[in-house]
Amino acid sequence: MRKWNFRILYLLLIGPLAGQAIGEERVIPEFDRWDAEDIMEICAGCHGIYAQGTPDGEYPRLAGMNPEYLAHQIELFKTRKRINIPMIPYATDHELPPEDVRTITAYLASIELPRHMSPLDPNKEFDALARLEESKKVTNIPHYPGNPKAGGKLYKKECASCHGSKGEGRWDKRVPMLTGQHSKYLLRQIENIRKGERFHDSPEDAELFREYSDQEIADILAWLSWQDD
Ligand code: HEC
Ligand code: HEC
Structure with a gap:
């Protein structure tokens, strides 16, 4: 069983990605990647394979979110304190026991979504498939009308x-x-x-x-x- 250790200082990683200095340490708990990918197959049906959500706002992005926040929301769905009708069949202790909640929320927190496509490297051969894969992950919120x-x-x-x-x-x-x-x-x-x-x-x-x-x-x-x- 391969354990992935994500105990890394997010200060260094997410900070520059988000273009902002985050003054707190963001620790992602350890999780089993195979189990996580198994559970993710269910979530991906609505939230997308990279948990990027949908721009129409129907399904929220979950990638890169605080694992404790995500776990708390799942608990609220299970106890019906927050109503989420599409998730009713999944938000049960049978479908998502506490161990699975820990696994999937750590996995979701670890997913990084680029805001832009990386620049093309003229020294490398153009890889259309890799570019296509990358483009599916790019998540950039369009400017919302307002001041x-x-x-x-x-x-x-x-x-x-x-x-x-x-x-x-x-x-x-x-x-x-x-x-x-x-x-x-x-x-x-x-x-x-x-x-x-x-x-x-x-x-x-x-x-x-x-x-x-x-x-x-x-x-x-x-x-x-x-x-x-
Ligand atoms: C059938 C579609 C569907 C599936 C499958 C699904 N979700 Fe959701 N999920 C939703 C919808 C719709 C919302 C937004 C509900 C609302 O508007 O309040 C949501 C919201 C959430 C939220 C709250 C996000 C936030 O920012 O508060 C979490 C956490 C979540 N889902 C986790 C999961 C996980 C983990 C799985 C896989 C085990 C999963 N969902 C599978 C439809 C789905
Ligand atoms: C005193 C702290 C506090 C302040 C101030 C605050 N929030 Fe929140 N907000 C929270 C917490 C905590 C949650 C998560 C609630 C939960 O666990 O369901 C939240 C959740 C939300 C959510 C739901 C996000 C999601 O992913 O589903 C939105 C939207 C939101 N806040 C908007 C705002 C806006 C807009 C303001 C300012 C007008 C604001 N909040 C001010 C603490 C705060």
Whole structure:
């Protein structure tokens, strides 16, 4: 059985990739890659083979997300505290026992998605298949319509303390990244929080999120989409 050790300092890896300095150590727990790929076959049907999600926001990206956050969401799905109808058949202790949750969430956290295609190397022979494979992984959130400048101001005031100065999230506090996540998925979550259908961070948040105008939300989403360039 081959164990992969991902105890690496993400400070060095994700930081430059995301074009930002992340002031925390991001440790990915050890996991068994074969088991993980087995479980991933189920998830890939909706979330994509690289867990990149879909740009229409139907399925969120899971790649590169905090493993504890992911595991917590699966727990919420299992206990129906967060309603996710498409995942009902999978979010059970029978289909996804705790050991599998640990494996798949560590695996998902370890997947890195490039934001752009790597430049062509003139000294290397052109490999069309490798380029095609790479292009499937490239995930870059298109600019969301709104005012990114106004959104950035609001974001810094209202969201950055938890979600990080650039929307990168906080692993130590189980706060998800927002930058790099599909805008329409985020919008749906914000609507669910406003309706009280999804718990955010405190019971008052439904009210708080309702106080932001749709334009302000669009501006925040616009700003987040610009952070992903
Ligand atoms: C039949 C489709 C389907 C399959 C298969 C599926 N998911 Fe999902 N998943 C969804 C949908 C839809 C959402 C978004 C729900 C919402 O809008 O709140 C989601 C959301 C999630 C989230 C929450 C992400 C976030 O940012 O909060 C996690 C974690 C997740 N899925 C994990 C998994 C894992 C792990 C598997 C494989 C074992 C899997 N899913 C298989 C449809 C699916
Ligand atoms: C006090 C900390 C805190 C603040 C401030 C905060 N958030 Fe969050 N946010 C969280 C936590 C914690 C979660 C994860 C909730 C859970 O576990 O389901 C979350 C989740 C979310 C999600 C769901 C992401 C996903 O992948 O499903 C969205 C969208 C979101 N926040 C948007 C915002 C926006 C926009 C603001 C500012 C207007 C904001 N948050 C301010 C703590 C915070």
